[in-house]
Amino acid sequence: MVNSVFGSVGTTIFETMSRLAAEAGAINLGQGFPEALEPEEVVEAAVAALREGPHQYPPMPGLPALRQAVAENAGRFLGVKVDWEKEVLVTSGATEALADCFLGLLEPGDEVLVFEPAYDSYIPIIRRAGAVPVPIRVTPPHWRLPFEEIEAAIGERTRAFVVNTPWNPIGRILSEEELGFLGEKMLKHDLIAICDEVYEHLTFDNRPHRTLFAVPELRERVVRIGSAGKTFSVTGWKVGYVTADARLLQPIARAHQYVTFTTPPALQAAVAFGLNLPASYFDGLRSELQKRRDILVGGLRQAGFKVPEVEAAYFAIADIGADIGADIGAERSASGPGDAELCRRLTFEAGVTAVPLSAFYGAADMRSHIRFCFAKREETLHEAVERLAAWRAGEKQERRAAG
Ligand code: PMP
Numbered sequence: 001m002v003n004s005v006f007g008s009v010g011t012t013i014f015e016t017m018s019r020l021a022a023e024a025g026a027i028n029l030g031q032g033f034p035e036a037l038e039p040e041e042v043v044e045a046a047v048a049a050l051r052e053g054p055h056q057y058p059p060m061p062g063l064p065a066l067r068q069a070v071a072e073n074a075g076r077f078l079g080v081k082v083d084w085e086k087e088v089l090v091t092s093g094a095t096e097a098l099a100d101c102f103l104g105l106l107e108p109g110d111e112v113l114v115f116e117p118a119y120d121s122y123i124p125i126i127r128r129a130g131a132v133p134v135p136i137r138v139t140p141p142h143w144r145l146p147f148e149e150i151e152a153a154i155g156e157r158t159r160a161f162v163v164n165t166p167w168n169p170i171g172r173i174l175s176e177e178e179l180g181f182l183g184e185k186m187l188k189h190d191l192i193a194i195c196d197e198v199y200e201h202l203t204f205d206n207r208p209h210r211t212l213f214a215v216p217e218l219r220e221r222v223v224r225i226g227s228a229g230k231t232f233s234v235t236g237w238k239v240g241y242v243t244a245d246a247r248l249l250q251p252i253a254r255a256h257q258y259v260t261f262t263t264p265p266a267l268q269a270a271v272a273f274g275l276n277l278p279a280s281y282f283d284g285l286r287s288e289l290q291k292r293r294d295i296l297v298g299g300l301r302q303a304g305f306k307v308p309e310v311e312a313a314y315f316a317i318a319d320i321g322a323d324i325g326a327d328i329g330a331e332r333s334a335s336g337p338g339d340a341e342l343c344r345r346l347t348f349e350a351g352v353t354a355v356p357l358s359a360f361y362g363a364a365d366m367r368s369h370i371r372f373c374f375a376k377r378e379e380t381l382h383e384a385v386e387r388l389a390a391w392r393a394g395e396k397q398e399r400r401a402a403g
């Protein structure tokens with residue numbers, strides 16, 4: 001006996017690639033998790049909270065201290081006033097928050113526009129909620145939202161957009177024009193936006209984070225999701241938060257009370273402490289990650305990979321191009337494995353693991369790019385790019401020898 005949605009999905013690409021990296025002893029730049037960025041004072045706050053307790057179920061919507069901190073952050077970073085009692089819900093990670101939103105807000109048959117490449121949890125849970133995901137493909141070289149297609153896809157049953165900015169896996173921040181377009185459609189067609197903003201603090205080169213939540217006319221139509229996993233580099237903690245108008249938040253909280261009900265109180269207390277840290281913490285995180293981005297992007301380019309600019313988040317994508325893994329490159333538009341096979345080969349031959357971008361698309365024909373995570377120690381990144389450069393040099397030599 002198996003549910004048709006979960007019966008038809010495999011193990012997630014992140015888990016798959018991490019297992020493969022471990023098996024090969026490769027440097028794991030696949031799954032998006034940081035190395036050596038955890039703020040000590042936040043970890044110490046968790047230790048103190050664990051010692052002090054309490055250890056029992058905290059209030060279902062989250063510890064007041066954390067809900068207050070989330071609301072306060074909305075004012076501090078976005079200039080939006082939030083009522084911490086009615087408009088904030090703490091969840092076990094953004095993944096749970098997303099599931100609560102889909103389960104709590106959607107009716108069977110509702111259509112939800114999902115912009116691909118999309119984080120892998122959206123579509124299965126939308127489907128399990130009985131709703132219909134409508135994928136809208138975003139493609140290279142510009143990776144911009146295709147306005148005409150979006151317009152054409154909006155129909156009678158369209159209920160919501162899922163908007164992920166900064167965008168995993170492509171490292172883009174949606175432009176004002178793109179967000180303006182979405183906002184206009186939301187008002188015109190009476191839609192809501194579920195905004196996955198887990199990378200809100202990880203923007204580079206002084207770029208601002210932009211959110212539909214800060215547009216006054218849209219305030220009541222936007223559900224905003226954040227994650228302590230990204231903001232404090234503790235992805236294993238699984239502490240997330242949802243902010244929305246009470247009318248939207250209430251059904252989301254109803255779903256939450258039956259999905260997990262609560263999140264470990266000591267971790268909530270530590271995240272509350274973290275959100276109250278001064279600006280220097282958030283600035284420091286950004287500049288540290290920007291340095292790491294520069295090492296990976298510079299190294300990949302030097303090794304001959306084509307890497308577009310990375311504006312935000314943890315990831316750089318590389319066009320696998322016709323001259324990288326020549327036999328594989330040739331397969332990428334045919335039915336062959338393309339990017340997935342290249343990631344496998346890089347793991348075993350170069351000792352570096354990446355993630356194929358095809359995993360972020362429903363249709364299996366987008367095989368032109370792979371994703372590397374740069375939230376790692378500088379030494380790890382230097383070693384990885386050296387290995388990739390050596391692999392590419394060896395590959396070229398082999399090809400010349402073959403003739
Ligand atoms: N959304 C996006 C875009 C992500 O990249 C991730 C991954 N980590 C999540 C949601 C899930 O976050 P969490 O670990 O807090 O569940």
Ligand code: GLN
Nearest residue numbers: 014015030031032033168
């Ligand atoms: N969001 C992370 C990524 O994109 C991984 C999350 C997970 O492993 N489920 O790599």
